[in-house]
Amino acid sequence: MRKLVALILAVLVSLSALHIGSVGASDIKYASVTGISLPLGGSAQLGPYTVKFTDASLGWDSVYLTVEGPDGRMSAVLKVGKSLAYPSSDPDKMLLNVSVLWIKSDSKSVLLTISSPLTKLYSGKAIPVGTEFSLPSGFPQIKIKLLSVSDTEATFTVRMPYGASYTLEIPKGQSRSVSYKLDDLHTYVSYLSIEVLNTTKNSGAVINLYIPRVASTTLKVTVPGEETQENPTTPVVETTILYNDLVYVGERLPVKYNGTTYYFKLLSVIPDLARVEVYTANKTYATYTLEAGDVPKAIPGTPFLVAISKTQPDYKRAILKVYGPIEAEVNPILRSAQVVANITAVPKKVLLGQDIVLSIGVENLGRGDAYQLNVAAPIPNGFQLVSMTKSWQIKNLPAFTKLPMLVYVLRPTKVGKFDIGKVLVTYYDDQSLETGKMKTIYSAPLTDIEVYAIPKLSLNALAYNGTWSNYVTAKVNSTVTLALTVQASKGNPTYEFIKNATLVLTYPKSLKGQTVLNLGTIKAGDVKTVKVPLQVLGENLSLVKATLKYLDPLGNAHEVNFGTVATVNSIPPEVIVKEVKVWPKPDELPAYINQTLAKMDNATPLAEQILSVASAYVPPKKESNPWKPLAIIFILATLVLTGVTYNYWRELEALKEKVLRKKQRRPGGLPKKDEEEDEIELL
Secondary structure (H helix, E strand, O other): OHHHHHHHHHHHHHHOOOOEEEEOHHHOOEEEEEEEEEEOOOEEEEOOEEEEEEEEOOOOOOEEEEEEEOOEEEEEEEOOOOEEEEOOOOOOOOOEEEEEEEEEOOOOEEEEEEEEEEEEEEEEEEEEOOOEEEOOOOOOOOEEEEEEEOOOEEEEEEEOOOOOEEEEEEEOOOEEEEEEEOOOOOEEEEEEEEEEEEEEOOOEEEEEEEEEOOOOOOEEEEOOOOOOOOOOOOOOOOOEEEEEEEEEOOOEEEEEEOOEEEEEEEEEEEOOEEEEEEEOOOOEEEEEEEEEOOOOEEOOOOOOEEEEEEEEHHHOEEEEEEEEOOOOEEOOOOOOOOEEEEEEEEOOEEEOOOOEEEEEEEEEOOOOOEEEEEEEOOOOOOEEEOOOOOEEEEEEEOOOEEOOOEEEEEEEOOOEEEOOEOOEEEEEOHHHHHHOOOEEEEOOOEOOEEEEEOOOEEEEEEEEOOOEEOEEEOOOOOEEEEEEEEEEOOOOOOOEEEEEEEEEEEOOOOEEOOOEEEEEEEEOOOEEEEEEEEEEOOOOEEEEEEEEEEEOOOOOEEEEEEEEEEEEEOOOOOOOOOOOOOOOOHHHHHHHHHHHHHOOOOOHHHHHHHHHHHHOOOOOOOOOOOHHHHHHHHHHHHHHHHHHHHHHHHHHHHHHHHHHHHHHOOOOOOOOOHHHHHHHHHO
């Protein structure tokens, strides 16, 4: 009963996958066989690969699966939703991906999905309308026919070897897929996928066609106790992958086993197909045309299998896979790298002070990889490094690849013609790693870098109208000669110059003359003078202005405005008449006044006026003061009287002091006499 339940579940899961799928091209990644139910100890064999359910955890929450095939043996403990990638998880190397969909503890079984990545069988294949083709030999004989094409879609019929037929209407830029029926219970979903790249109405279509990397269509499910028929294509020798790498046309891979050296030689390669020869020194065992992604093919009479996983016709190489006993030894193919370098500059002609961008290209044209590359940029004298980098270290440069451009910047410091030099590259390859000798190569030299400069320019202008000056006077209708001198500073005349130089003059309406003067090329140290006649048309203070226009050595236009360089004054001078009074000199004035008054009939009024003016400048006469002597006498008398009074006051004070002392010397005795008191009173 449990087996029946598992079988019904497997059928339901299998039928849920339609035979025709519709997805975008980028979404189609795997073809899958789903609903594979295995009891403990059971196995499922898809082509040369066998998936075994070997054990389970005590709680039946995880299972132990093993995958065996030409690429060796791998095992993993998986829970529901987890998967095992074989032989590698690398998308470019993966062949199978085994996923656990369900673990049934009561029936002691597991439900699996075995998937294989899709690989491109045909790339850009053009198919006319009505054409029918089949898959190549070694694949199921599926027939594909292009029924019709419009501008937007193509219609195909796909007929399976077991009689089923499908119609696919595929819009341009999209994909459709069909599944392959393996048996009554299992289907290889999305086994064949067609991607329409382009369509031409009523003409044809361009397609990509995808199939799984493991394109086998035989699935055998084995349960414990049941016998299974041995697949005749399955190798009888336990093998492992010995080599999975590039081989170039003409190269041979030596593999040594049991004292015999076998050689696997790549004879030719085209898109998706390669021809391989297997031989020893005495015998040729087989020559196969192998399709990229096909199952490994056994070499009769040897313990080896061989396959091609990828072809690269542009480089005349393919990825060869050799399977054999683990004891076999593979001698590596030592290839030499061929590194070349080049250097370019933009621009190659510059003005002094401008930057030059230099680009270094490094490419490996050889069949071997280059390792530990060191690239050194040249920096000659006369240049300074502007960028931060002048050398680069690259770890690995595979065969037939090139590095992105290595860029650095130089700035010239002087004029002239220079050689930048050569790029130096040192590296190792497979051969030099064996010998320990580093290889050195140089690029072709970068030459003919030219650095120019503009000399310092000055302008001197002089006008002539009897004398040379930058300011002249001239009459209307006369002619003035204007001389202009342009001088370039000293330097290297080969690389310091200007060309197509012209002086552009501007005048007011009062002057007429040539406005554009061609000077041509002016080199460092040159002095060029041009003369221009100017006709004076009217009265004005005329300003002559000059602008120098030229091209630098690289052809870039420049302009220097010198402003006013000369002045022409054509305004005539104005005559002004004024009456000037003449006055007599100071020493002549008295005689002049006397003479004037004598000639007058009535000189009194004028004389009075002159007198009133002159009197202000004559000092007044000194007169005697009668009160002055009396004042002096009064002052002297006052001073004498003051002195006498002061002297009397001093003597009186001295006498009073004397009398008081006498009176104090008699402490007792008779009363004073009245005479003494009167005397004192008197005093």
